Amino acid sequence: MSEADCPECGATVELHDDIEVGEIIDCGTCGAELEVIAVDPPELDTAPELEEDWGE
Amino acid sequence: MSEADCPECGATVELHDDIEVGEIIDCGTCGAELEVIAVDPPELDTAPELEEDWGE
Amino acid sequence: MTEHDSQTRARRRQHQPADQSVVFANARRRRLRADGGQPPVVVKIGGANAVDPEGAVDDIAALVESGREVVVVHGGSTAVDDTLERMDIEPTYVETPGGVTGRFTDAETMEVFAMVMAGKLNTELTTLFRNAGVDAVGLSGVDGGLLSGPRKSAVRVLDDGTKKIKRGDHSGKITDVNSDLLDSLLDDGYTPVVSVPMLGEDDDEVLAVNADADRSAAAVAGALGAELVVLTDVAGIYADPDDPETLIESAATPKELKSVKDAAEGFMTKKVMAATEALEGGAPAVHVGDANRDAPVSSALNGAGTKIE
Amino acid sequence: MTEHDSQTRARRRQHQPADQSVVFANARRRRLRADGGQPPVVVKIGGANAVDPEGAVDDIAALVESGREVVVVHGGSTAVDDTLERMDIEPTYVETPGGVTGRFTDAETMEVFAMVMAGKLNTELTTLFRNAGVDAVGLSGVDGGLLSGPRKSAVRVLDDGTKKIKRGDHSGKITDVNSDLLDSLLDDGYTPVVSVPMLGEDDDEVLAVNADADRSAAAVAGALGAELVVLTDVAGIYADPDDPETLIESAATPKELKSVKDAAEGFMTKKVMAATEALEGGAPAVHVGDANRDAPVSSALNGAGTKIE
Ligand SMILES: [Zn+2]
Ligand SMILES: [Zn+2]
Known part of the structure; x- marks a missing residue:
């Protein structure tokens, strides 16, 4: 179990062991969607807002 | 050895045994360039004038 | 694979209609003809493999001959699939959190996509039109910045139940039409x-x-203030997708449009979405009609199929 | 394979210069600018793989920015070869009775040729120009009948010493430029x-x-009355092809032109033939210059390389 700081509210976010780059995690404190941008050491950034599209 | 008529001068043109479609033969009588357009039975037509080009 | 064959697969993929609002940044102006005549027509046809374009080509040639201005927009993703396979490139399919499955366009796939669409299909179709007496000029959306807008390189995907951001996609959203x-x-x-x-x-x-x-065609129709004809391989939009007897002939009010949207399933959802974008963009009317009937374009313009306005 | 690497092979193939006369059926008129300014420039560059276009792109962007009209014509047959190989299509090479070896363009090869040239390379190059601030529009010779003329489907070949007519070639000779x-x-x-x-x-x-x-570029330059800049990967035409010190700076009389023709070997023969066609077609001058030097186009226009007029 590792942890990283939420870039939105500064709270500590607990991370499960097998996190992968690109994974989206919810901050338990402020609820922000966070993207795992590095795993060793783990680093989080605010996940981009992406509208879901209806395909090619 | 087969033969066919020259479409230019009407003379008989002697053909060797293994002629192929597309082959160009000279008429021994009028000198015209003739294209083999069929082999069984053999048939000749005037070969198209094609300018040689200097490549793609 | 025809468009029709892929309907079931498409239906499974398209659970969730997404954002429909498209705002074109460029000034939208309708083409005003000196003779006060009809607006141009934008015709969306499939690629060579999806829907046989021959009937549409001759019909469009007659329309052009009669003086109507026509812009053709074509697709052809089955031809892209064929060429990917021929080049031993395995397409990557991704599922969005909403359950929509789509092909992920990485750099290599994008290269093939451009080759097939702008090189093979566009050249073939332009040649077909020229043989029909139409002075056709093929263009891709890159040419003159014809179809432009923000690239979307990141997509949200569901990977084994885990939500992820996947980067490197080569797709975009049209916000400007030249x-x-x-x-x-x-x-x-x-x-x-x-x-x-x-x-x-x-x-x-x-x-x-x-x-x-389809959306490209909608964007062009909106920008030109043109009527949009979307050709597909069924007669129009059916209230019951499996029953041609339930063809919806027209939708001219918001309420009617809503019932068309509710009726649309599978790949038809995309057509209805495109129709909505075209109308919002400035197109006076959208017709969804059968590519394989006689005179498919003029028939659709004359009321065969489904008319949305 | 760079253009330079293939010089030896090309030299072996090109024994016999062929017919040089090209008569364009369309009325040839020079572009007259209201300001009495310079004629347009047609720049022939390689495809993405043959000659790195980046230097040329920035230089052309500066030319366009300065108000000069530019038309770019590109090749790229090595990219076609690469894609044929990727698709497991074995190219057919044929030898003409005169000893020139060339690729036979059957229907399948033609399809790949169109994909790569008009789809991949043209899109890439148009995008490069747009990134350099140039409002580029990609076109193939099919679009608007831009480059047209009789198809040649039959070629004379030498097959194991036997002269034959081989049909089904997809090539042509440009006689009209739109x-x-x-x-x-x-x-x-x-x-x-x-x-x-x-x-x-x-x-x-x-x-x-x-x-x-090269001939396409020549045809366009002739039709527009434009200066033609042919970029290659050597500094110009050398009197001794192996000695850069023997660069021919200019040829302005028939006698000088003949000495350039005599000097040209290998792939340079093609450049000189194209130059001759451009001049006969109405181009005021042709420059053959190095694609890989700084500002390759403006340098060539300013007298670096070989100038033929
Ligand atoms: Zn937080
Ligand atoms: Zn005879």
Whole structure:
């Protein structure tokens, strides 16, 4: 179990062991969607807002 | 050895045994360039004038 | 695989209609003809493999001959699939959190996409039109920035139940249409034949990216104030997708439009979405009709199929 | 394989210069600028793989920015070879009775040729120009009948010493350039980026066929009355092809031109033939210069390389 700081509210976010780059995690404190941008050491950034599209 | 008529001068043109479609033969009588357009039975037509080009 | 064959698969993929609002940044102006005549027509046809274009080509030739301005927009993703397979490139399919499955367009796939769409299909179709007496000019969305807008390189995907951001996608959203380029070609008597890719605007560069052909056609129709004819391989939009007897002939009020949207399933959802975008963009009417009937374009314009306005 | 690497092979193939006379059927008119300024420039560059276009792109962007009208024509047969190989298509090479070896363009090869030239390379190059601030519009010779002329489907070949007619070739000879289309795009501020295929006229149809990119550039320069800049990977035409010290700076009389022709070997023969066609077609001057030097186009226009007029 590792942890990283939420870039939105500064709270500590607990991370499960097998996190992968690109994974989206919810901050338990402020609820922000966070993207795992590095795993060793783990680093989080605010996940981009992406509208879901209806395909090619 | 087969033969066919020259479409230019009407003379008989002697053909060797293994002629192929597309082959160009000279008429021994009028000198015209003739294209083999069929082999069984053999048939000749005037070969198209094609300018040689200097490549793609 | 015809468009019809893929209906079931498409239906499974398209659970959730997404954001429908498209705001075109460029000034939208309707083409005003000196003779006060009819607006131009944008015709969306499939690629060579999806829907046989021959009937549409002859019909469009007759329309152009009669003086109507026409812009053709074509798709052809089955031909892209064929070429990917031929080149031993395995397409990557991704599922969005909403359950929509789509092909992920990585750099290599994008290259094939551009080759097939702008090189093979556009050239073939332009040649078909020229043989029918139409002075066709093929263009991709890159040319003159014809179809442009922000690139989307990141997509949200569901990977084994885990939500992830996947980067490196080559797709985009059309927000601008260079209608001046089309106007100028139309004024000179040409018939533009338009294909994706579009021109995607990234942070510090532009690049060719994937876009949906139906939406491209909708964007063009909106920008030109043109009637849009979307040809497909069924007679129009059915209230019951499995029953041709339930063809919806027209939708001219918001309420009617809503019932069309509710009726649309599978790949038809995309057509209805595109229709909505075209109307919102400034198109006076959208017709969804059968590509394989006689005179498919003029029939659709004359009321066969489904008319949405 | 760079153009330079293939010089030896090309030299072996090109024993016999062939017919040089090209008569363009369309009325040839020089572009007259209201300001009495300089004629347009047609720049022939390689495809993405043959000669790195980046230097040329920035230089052309500066030229366009300064108000000069530019049309770009590109080749790229090594990229076609790469894609044929990727698709497991074995190219057929044929030898003419005169000893020139060339690739036979059957239907399948033609399809790949169109994909790569008009789809991949043209899109890439148009995108490069747009990133450099040039409002580029990619066109193939099929679009608007830009480059057209009779298809040649039959070629004379030497097959194991036997002369034969081989049919089914997809190539053609450019006799018409739609200069109106180029003029109109130039007038609107666009920079056309032109690639083969050309539009071949067969008995009862037109179709996309192969044509040489250097000759295409020559045809365009002739039709526009434009200066032609042919970029290659050596500094110009050398009196001794192996000695850069023997660069021929200019040829302005028939006698000087003949000495250039005598000096040209290998792939340079093609450049000189194209130059001759351009001049006969109405181009005021042709420059053969190095694609890989700084500011390759403006340098060539300013006298670096070989100038033929
Ligand atoms: Zn937080
Ligand atoms: Zn005879």
